[in-house]
Each structure stands twice: as C-alpha cells, then as structure tokens.
Amino acid sequence: MIELKTPQEIQQMRPAGKFVGQILSDLKKMTKVGTNLLEIDNFVKNAIENRQGASSCxxxxxxxxGTGPFAHYICxxxxxxxxxxxxxxxxxKNGDLLSLDLAINVDGWVGDSAISFVVGDAAEEDLxxxxxxxxxxxxxxxxxxxxxxxxDISSAIGExxxxxxxxxxxxxGGHGVGHIMHGDPHVPNxxxxxxxxxxxxxxxxxxxxWWLSTTDEIFQDEKDGWTLRSADGSRGAHTEHTIAITDGDPIILTARD
Structure with a gap:
C-alpha cells in the first residue's frame, strides 16, 4: 500500500536522512587504499550506537x-x-570501485542512500x-x-x-520509504x-x-547469499537518495556535504 506523509511527518524524516547522508560523506572522506570493509561496517555500527533513537535497518x-538475515550495518x-x-x-586496493548503501531508522523514520566512488587512482570508464x-x-x-x-521518473533514469x-x-530499483525501509511503490530504473x-x-x-558497464545480468554470490554481482565480471555503480514529493520542488532528505 502506498502511504502519503503529512508535511509534519516529512519534517520528522529529516533527521534520519541527514544522519545517513553525513555518515556516507564521512565514509567517502575516510576510505582509502588499505581500508578494510569491516572497518567501514564498524564505523557505521559505532555511529548508530552513539546516536540516540537510531537503529540499523x-x-x-x-x-x-537474501539468504538468511543480513548481519551487518552497511552494504x-x-x-x-x-x-x-x-x-x-x-x-x-588502488583502483577499486566501491558502492556503499546505507539505511538507518531514527526515531521511527528511515533514511536510505547510496554512493559509489573509486579508491585511489580511478580509471576513466569507472568515473x-x-x-x-x-x-x-x-x-x-x-x-x-x-x-x-x-x-516519468523511471523514463528519465532510463534515458x-x-x-x-x-x-x-x-x-x-527504488521504493517507498517511511517507517520501513522497503515499501510501495516500486520505482524501476x-x-x-x-x-x-x-x-x-x-x-x-x-x-x-544502478547498472553495470557491459551487462544487465546479475547473479547472487553463493558464498554469502546476498551480494549481487555482474554476470560477466564488469563493474557496477549505484547512487541513491531518499526524496519527498511536495507541492513544489522535491526535497532530498539524504543530501550529503
């Protein structure tokens, strides 16, 4: 069921979106060649535990x-x-293309966002x-x-x-966001x-x-039961914001620095 938020409820969603956006900004600044993926996960864990009213989605x-419950704080x-x-x-490693996807609940409302960037030296095709x-x-x-x-949203993305x-x-693809992370409607790309x-x-x-450089086919990694990889080994990128539709311009709730 598609739910519409009141202007007051949209205001209540702002802290979750701001929190998610800030963490992703911090992670992009701190992530370097040699950074371990578990360090990134632990950074998010600590940020959530130190924020009153926050919990992992x-x-x-x-x-x-997915295969079984997800056991980490970020993708x-x-x-x-x-x-x-x-x-x-x-x-x-130098040249790795990293996508970070993060959803957090703050005081009962969810913010969901994703970024992709290259660690170290970047190939032109990745950029x-x-x-x-x-x-x-x-x-x-x-x-x-x-x-x-x-x-209209889906067509603009596809174009x-x-x-x-x-x-x-x-x-x-995209999805509704509110008290839960994944709700209606589905937003195809x-x-x-x-x-x-x-x-x-x-x-x-x-x-x-999100898409891949040379294929649109993916498969689920059998080792962890979650990670989705390209069928041909080509690289992928993923960018996401949680937005609210208003009587005027849309509000980007997960805006980053």
Whole structure:
C-alpha cells in the first residue's frame, strides 16, 4: 500500500536522512587504499550506537531476495558487486570501485542512500559509469513532482543510461520509504513516461539508479547469499537518495556535504 506523509511527518524524516547522508560523506572522506570493509561496517555500527533513537535497518533483515538475515550495518559492494554487498575481511586496493548503501531508522523514520566512488587512482570508464548514475539520479529527482507519473521518473533514469550506452536491469530499483525501509511503490530504473501511479505531495521514495558497464545480468554470490554481482565480471555503480514529493520542488532528505 502506498502511504502519503503529512508535511509534519516529512519534517520528522529529516533527521534520519541527514544522519545517513553525513555518515556516507564521512565514509567517502575516510576510505582509502588499505581500508578494510569491516572497518567501514564498524564505523557505521559505532555511529548508530552513539546516536540516540537510531537503529540499523540491515541487521537481522531477512527479505526473500537474501539468504538468511543480513548481519551487518552497511552494504559494501566492490567492483563487479553492485548491490547488497556483505562486508568481509578485505583491504581495498588502488583502483577499486566501491558502492556503499546505507539505511538507518531514527526515531521511527528511515533514511536510505547510496554512493559509489573509486579508491585511489580511478580509471576513466569507472568515473564515467559513476557519473552516469549520478546524472540519472538528478534526472529522476527532477521528475519527482506532483502531477507527474511514476513512469516519468523511471523514463528519465532510463534515458540517461541509454545515452551512455548502459543496459538497465529491472529486478531491483527504488521504493517507498517511511517507517520501513522497503515499501510501495516500486520505482524501476527504466519505464514509460506519462504512465503509472500519479505522484502526489507526501510521497516519499528512494530513487536509486544502478547498472553495470557491459551487462544487465546479475547473479547472487553463493558464498554469502546476498551480494549481487555482474554476470560477466564488469563493474557496477549505484547512487541513491531518499526524496519527498511536495507541492513544489522535491526535497532530498539524504543530501550529503
């Protein structure tokens, strides 16, 4: 069921979004060649434990698309991994493409966001891939206005992907956000403009373009039962914000520094 938030409830969601955005900003600054993925996970754990009213949306999360409960505080996807990456004992290498996806509940409301960046020296193709998801996110947010339709957001995202020559996988995409992390509606990363649910003030959604450089096929890593990797070993990027639709411009609740 699609739920609409009141203006007051949207204001109540701001602390969660700000907290998530700040942690991702801090992680991008501190992550370097040699940083261990478990260090990143522990940083988030400590931040949540030190914030009154905060709790992880990931620990013990057990949806039907994962194998067993997720046991960490953040998703860390490296290179050919693009979604749901499980942190493990791995020291990041020069040139690694890292995607961080983070959702936290603060005082009963969720903020959900993701960033991708290269650790150390960056290959031009990796920067191009990341830039495409960032541009797609901006295009999707620009269409998140009352009176438009859900397909306008999806179409805008898909058009950016196509302009860069990337194929879009539709198995996972954006979603409603509120008291829970994943709610209605589903927000595909490609679609038909002027079709679908009519956007209304009070709708809060996560818009999250993600794709891979040379394929749209993914598989689940059997070792951890969660990490989604490209079928051909190519790299992926993932960018996400939680936004609120209003009578005017959309509000980016997870804005980062």
């Amino acid at each position: 990931y620990v013990d999360y057990a949806p039907d698309f 860390t996807s490296v290179n050919d991994a693009v979604l749901h990456g499980v942190p493990y004992d791995y020291n990041l 191009r891939l990341i830039k495409s998801t960032e541009e797609a996110l901006a295009a999707g947010i620009d269409q998140a206005r009352a009176g438009n339709r859900l397909g 950016v992907a196509a302009s860069y020559g990337y194929d879009v996988n539709l198995e996972f 490609d679609g038909r403009a002027h079709h679908g649910y009519r956007l209304r003030p009070g709708l809060v959604i996560a818009i999250e373009p």
